[in-house]
Structure formats: C-alpha cells, structure tokens
Amino acid sequence: xxxxxxxxxxxxxxxxxxxxxxxxxxxxxxxxxxxxxxxxxxxxxxxxxxxxxxxxxxxxxxxxxxxxxxxxxxxxxxxxxxxxxxxxxxxxxxxxxxxxxxxxxxxxxxxxxxxxxxxxxxxxxxxxxxxxxxxxxxxxxxxxxxxxxxxxxxxxxxxxxxxxxxxxxxxxxxxxxxxxxxxxxxxxxxxxxxxxxxxxxxxxxxxxxxxxxxxxxxxxxxxxxxxxxxxxxxxxxxxxxxxxxxxxxxxxxxxxxxxxxxxxxxxxxxxxxxxxxxxxxxxxxxxxxxxxxxxxxxxxxxxxxxxxxxxxxxxxxxxxxxxxxxxxxxxxxxx
Numbered sequence: 060x061x062x063x064x065x066x067x068x069x070x071x072x073x074x075x076x077x078x079x080x081x082x083x084x085x086x087x088x089x090x091x092x093x094x095x096x097x098x099x100x101x102x103x104x105x106x107x108x109x110x111x112x113x114x115x116x117x118x119x120x121x122x123x124x125x126x127x128x129x130x131x132x133x134x135x136x137x138x139x140x141x142x143x144x145x146x147x148x149x150x151x152x153x154x155x156x157x158x159x160x161x162x163x164x165x166x167x168x169x170x171x172x173x174x175x176x177x178x179x180x181x182x183x184x185x186x187x188x189x190x191x192x193x194x195x196x197x198x199x200x201x202x203x204x205x206x207x208x209x210x211x212x213x214x215x216x217x218x219x220x221x222x223x224x225x226x227x228x229x230x231x232x233x234x235x236x237x238x239x240x241x242x243x244x245x246x247x248x249x250x251x252x253x254x255x256x257x258x259x260x261x262x263x264x265x266x267x268x269x270x271x272x273x274x275x276x277x278x279x280x281x282x283x284x285x286x287x288x289x290x291x292x293x294x295x296x297x298x299x300x301x302x303x304x305x306x307x308x309x310x311x312x313x314x315x316x317x318x319x320x321x322x323x324x325x326x327x328x329x330x331x332x333x334x335x336x337x338x339x340x341x342x343x344x345x346x347x348x349x350x351x352x353x354x355x356x357x358x359x360x361x362x363x364x365x366x367x368x369x370x371x372x373x374x375x376x377x378x379x380x381x382x383x384x385x386x387x388x389x390x391x392x393x394x
Contacts, residue, residue: 064091065139067161069099070146071120073250074303074322077104078218078329079193079352080146084113085217086197090205097138099123099152106224106304107326113219120152132159144199145173153177165202185343192348214352218329226308230301234312235272239392242274242297242310242327244318245288246281251320251349252339252377256288262317262382263293266389274313276306276323314392317385319377320349328353333392335359335385339377341368357388 066087070080077100084096098108099118108117116138123131132155135143141162145153148166153176156164166173168180179202185195193214198207209217234240243259263273275289279299282289289296301309310316310326315333318324328334328351336358338346345368346358359380367374 063139064094065097065141066094067097067099067118067135067138067140067143068146069143069149069152069156071099071101071149071152072147074104074107075250075320075325075349076147076192077107078322078325079191079349080196081108081111081114081219081329082193082214082217083144083146083196083200084111085219086200086205086207086209088113088219089217090203095139097140103303106302106307107322110222110307110329111219112221113217128155128158131155135159135161145177146196146199148173163202165199167199185348189347191350191352193352211352215329215354215356220329223311223330224304224308226312227305230297230305230309231312233274233295233297233309237394238270238272239315239389239394240272240274240313241266241389242276242313242316242318242323243288243294244276244316244321244323245285246277247319247321251344252341252375253319254337254380255378256285258378258380258382259288259317260291262385263288263291265382265386266293268293271389315389320344320346324351327351328356331355333357333389335388337377337380339368339374340365341371341374359384 087094095115097116097118098114099120100108102121105117136159143156143161144165148170150172153172157176164177165179166177168182181199197209201207245259247253273293274295274297277298282298311330316327317335319337324334324336331354333355334351336351338358338360340360340363350358361376361379365376
C-alpha cells in the first residue's frame, strides 16, 4: 500500500445515517493523522458531510452515476484512494471499487456480493447487535488492527463539525437573543415513529413565551399536514424556507431541537445543542441503536419494556411520552 492511506467511506443513504457515519473519519484521523478521507454520498447529504473538518473531500454519487463506467472508475482513482469501506452495502459500488482496482476493499461477511468484490471482510451484524449505529460504523475499521471499541462519549469527539455555514441575515434576524430558541421538527418521513402534533402543541403550551421562542421546521410537503400546529399562537413557521446548509446554520444558532429519530436531531446533537429525541423502544428503531450522540443529547421513551414493542407489534407508546419530561430537560438552558 502507498505510504499515505487514502480512504473512501461509502454511505449513500439518509442524513441521519450519514451524521452517525462521519465519526469514522474522526477516528481515522486520530489514529492515522497523515491519512486522507473522502466521503462518497448523495447530493442531498453534501452539506452535512462538508461540516466535518475530518473529511478531505466529497464524491457525489449522483453525479458519478451519470458517467460512463470507465469515467466512474477514473473519478475514483483520481482521488488516490487505496482503501474503500462499504459502510452501506451497495452492489453497484462494490463492483465499481473492484473494477477501479482499489487496493483494499472492505465489506461485511453477510453480503454475498462482498465475497466476490471485496478483499477484506469484517464480521459485523447490525441486526442483533447491542451497539449504537455510530459504534457499529467504527467497528468496520477493525481491519486496521486498532481498538474500535469506542464509547458514545468518545464518539462525540469524532464529528469535527467545525465548518458551519454563515447564516443569512433574513434567517439570522429570526433568532431572539433574549430568549431560548427551540426548534420542533415533528415529521420523520416514515423513518421513525412520530410523537404527534397534539403533543408538540401541548409542549408549546407548556413553554413560557417570555422565555422560549419556538420554531417548527420541516419541508413544504410537511407543512400541508401540520396546519394544526403551525397555527399555534406561539409557533414560528420555518417549514420549507431554508436550504439544508442554512438550516444547519440555523440549528447552530438555536439552543435546542426536539424531534423523533431524524436527520435534524442528529445534526443538532453533533453540533453540541440540546437534542431531545423521542423514541419507540421497538427494534430496530430503538434508541440503543439510534439515540442522538452529543454533549447535550437525550433520548426519551415511554416504556423501555413495552410488551407490544418487544413483540414487534405496531404500537403508539411513543405518543405517551409526557411534554413535561421535555420541559424538565430544558430547565438548565440559559440565554
């Protein structure tokens, strides 16, 4: 292998998954300071990936897919990559990495096509593990003969979210410096169980207006289904108003965010904000796997031993989490 290790971390799914993958870059840089780390991801995750000071470059998979096969290989080779880690298994990418002649191609033993296209296999089962998603990702680096048993307090040091965009004046003026600015992000696009609009309205009722300024975020599509909350007298509607880079900058200026297991929750946690996640204890969406990881991150469940969730049945116990629990967690916030 070349003197300088050049990694590509491949993960082409959603924002929250990418946030919990980025600590791999910090872990690599801690143990191998001379290494370079590229991240292969989707267009819509670019702004998140570029927050990390531990990532040296972004490879846009959506753009890569538009190229001819030989040009795809050339694009990869030009990064100087000699180690590609398949964090999210993808047959197309596994074949591409092999075809490009990348020296070390790392996959898991539970994908048949990794046996054909990878030359370093890691035994890792996410489904039955008690580890957090961020810890499982780092365990994929076990082939480096490093101790990959990291604690969650250690994980938070590996984000490197230092390259925060500047917030445009039109959004900056929404922030009230005399109050605690808090974002409610009620929708999850089906990636997680939701707490419910009525509960968010009850939480808004419970937060004194002279102390808290409440924003509700989401897409324009979300807004159409949230009219009952968006018309609450204490709520400031920011749905669909900001591109992701500006929403990240906005989160960085706020004090707290409340959401189910979604991308914004994980971004807020990584930025060191009070990130309050609302969870079902049902596997595989439970907080043991997907809790936010950060200095002031919290995961709430109504009943960790819920019989319906334990049996894998559909259950709405998440809606029974009391707004007062969130109010209590916010007590220590200061302007």
